[in-house]
Amino acid sequence: MTVHPAERTGTGHSAILERQRSRESSARTYARSFPIVPARAEGMWVEGVDGRRYLDCLSGAGTLALGHNHPVVLEAVRRTLDSGAPLHVLDLATPEKDRFTDALFATLPSGFADKARVHFCGPTGTDGVEAAFKLMQTATGRRGILSFGGGYHGMTAGALAASGGVTTRTPVPGIAADVTRLPYPYPYRCPFGVGGDQGARLSATYTERLLDDPNGGVVPPAAMIVEAVQGEGGAVPAPDDWMREMRRITAERDIPLIIDEVQTGVGRTGAFWAVEHSGIVPDAMVMSKAIGGSLPLAVLVYHEDYDGWLPGAHTGTFRGNTLAMAAGTATLEYVTEQGLAERAAVVGARMTERLNALRSSLPAIGDVRGRGLMIGVELVDPDAEPDACGARPVDPRTAVQVRTACLERGLIVELGGRFDSTVRLLPPLIISDEQVEAVLDRLTDAIATVTALRTSGASS
Numbered sequence: 132m133t134v135h136p137a138e139r140t141g142t143g144h145s146a147i148l149e150r151q152r153s154r155e156s157s158a159r160t161y162a163r164s165f166p167i168v169p170a171r172a173e174g175m176w177v178e179g180v181d182g183r184r185y186l187d188c189l190s191g192a193g194t195l196a197l198g199h200n201h202p203v204v205l206e207a208v209r210r211t212l213d214s215g216a217p218l219h220v221l222d223l224a225t226p227e228k229d230r231f232t233d234a235l236f237a238t239l240p241s242g243f244a245d246k247a248r249v250h251f252c253g254p255t256g257t258d259g260v261e262a263a264f265k266l267m268q269t270a271t272g273r274r275g276i277l278s279f280g281g282g283y284h285g286m287t288a289g290a291l292a293a294s295g296g297v298t299t300r301t302p303v304p305g306i307a308a309d310v311t312r313l314p315y316p317y318p319y320r321c322p323f324g325v326g327g328d329q330g331a332r333l334s335a336t337y338t339e340r341l342l343d344d345p346n347g348g349v350v351p352p353a354a355m356i357v358e359a360v361q362g363e364g365g366a367v368p369a370p371d372d373w374m375r376e377m378r379r380i381t382a383e384r385d386i387p388l389i390i391d392e393v394q395t396g397v398g399r400t401g402a403f404w405a406v407e408h409s410g411i412v413p414d415a416m417v418m419s420k421a422i423g424g425s426l427p428l429a430v431l432v433y434h435e436d437y438d439g440w441l442p443g444a445h446t447g448t449f450r451g452n453t454l455a456m457a458a459g460t461a462t463l464e465y466v467t468e469q470g471l472a473e474r475a476a477v478v479g480a481r482m483t484e485r486l487n488a489l490r491s492s493l494p495a496i497g498d499v500r501g502r503g504l505m506i507g508v509e510l511v512d513p514d515a516e517p518d519a520c521g522a523r524p525v526d527p528r529t530a531v532q533v534r535t536a537c538l539e540r541g542l543i544v545e546l547g548g549r550f551d552s553t554v555r556l557l558p559p560l561i562i563s564d565e566q567v568e569a570v571l572d573r574l575t576d577a578i579a580t581v582t583a584l585r586t587s588g589a590s591s
């Protein structure tokens with residue numbers, strides 16, 4: 132076998148993978164699923180040091196609204212570097228922060244922007260969530276947090292406590308004491324076993340009655356946090372009526388409503404912010420991922436009435452990332468100018484329709500759902516009996532094989548949802564029509580090949 136010269140000098144694909152595997156923590160995540168060493172990337176394309184090219188349908192877990200290295204982002208970064216602006220300024224006032232704040236406020240839902248305050252957080256979604264909890268706990272004098280099963284809000288203590296995943300929460304004792312978890316509407320695997328609109332109505336009724344029950348065990352809530360489309364939970368969209376019910380229920384009880392837009396923001400779901408689909412006005416929004424135009428940035432935006440913090444109440448060293456603000460401004464403006472949220476709605480609907488049509492020929496596809504370019508394809512065991520809502524058991528083994536088969540076909544997709552059995556599609560908003568076809572072709576072929584092999588394996 133010929134060894135590539137780069138492998139001999141230790142700079143090749145396998146050598147780098149092996150070194151990082153042996154030196155990085157065992158908590159590394161995506162690097163386990165994708166043995167790729169990216170060297171170059173542009174738009175939806177990623178090229179490894181081994182020359183292999185992939186269509187990236189993960190987009191940094193929804194971060195890359197404009198794909199990799201978009202010209203407007205690169206231009207903004209280069210312009211900022213050449214300007215001599217300081218790259219690090221703690222939270223001092225800068226022209227870049229000023230422009231970013233203008234651009235961000237211009238995108239906010241009507242009724243929210245006029246009285247909004249922004250807090251620049253440590254540059255991760257999870258820090259934005261911590262800030263939101265602290266802000267509302269300070270403002271209300273209450274401790275409790277209301278969150279939803281299947282939700283994901285991050286990995287720091289408060290955000291983790293509010294998330295649904297039991298495996299990651301269990302080793303951290305005591306953190307979830309103040310959190311009350313409520314049922315999220317998920318028609319395919321309805322927490323009430325009824326599905327459809329009725330499941331969502333029951334979720335609202337249950338929430339309302341539990342909050343009003345003095346013996347219900349709810350720690351008096353400082354806030355409710357909700358994703359309008361659960362991302363890591365498997366691309367599960369909440370019905371707009373249900374979101375309006377959550378707004379009514381919280382407003383009537385003076386409970387601030389925090390919308391976690393970390394993954395859904397910046398056009399991803401077919402509106403600039405996912406909360407806009409329901410037309411409600413939240414009390415706070417947590418934003419990260421796409422707002423930094425590929426670079427780390429997170430903010431909490433909230434109604435000025437809650438601004439009761441003391442100076443330094445949620446401080447941090449990296450809250451003034453000049454480059455991220457410049458890249459973020461360029462991204463927010465470009466998404467608005469080019470109508471990319473509207474494009475996400477149209478393209479996402481087309482992709483979802485095409486995937487739904489495959490269900491008859493590929494019965495391993497149990498459910499196709501999502502909103503805009505946040506799409507989930509839940510894989511099930513087609514030979515098992517369906518439950519009362521028509522859902523068959525999840526099939527995590529097939530899901531892992533499909534992810535690998537996609538990679539072999541040059542397509543990066545990640546899994547999520549219950550038991551990691553949902554293939555999640557998060558392409559950049561600039562995905563072309565040809566790329567849509569290529570993604571669907573590769574995914575279809577991967578599912579067909581994996582399920583055919585399993586069927587023939589099972590019968591032999």
Ligand SMILES: Cc1ncc(COP(=O)(O)O)c(C=O)c1O
Pocket residue numbers: 192254255256257258260283284285286358362363391392393394395419420
């Ligand atoms: C909805 C939501 N909230 C919060 C987070 C945490 O963001 P980060 O990973 O930047 O801490 C994520 C990350 O995927 C998310 O999807």
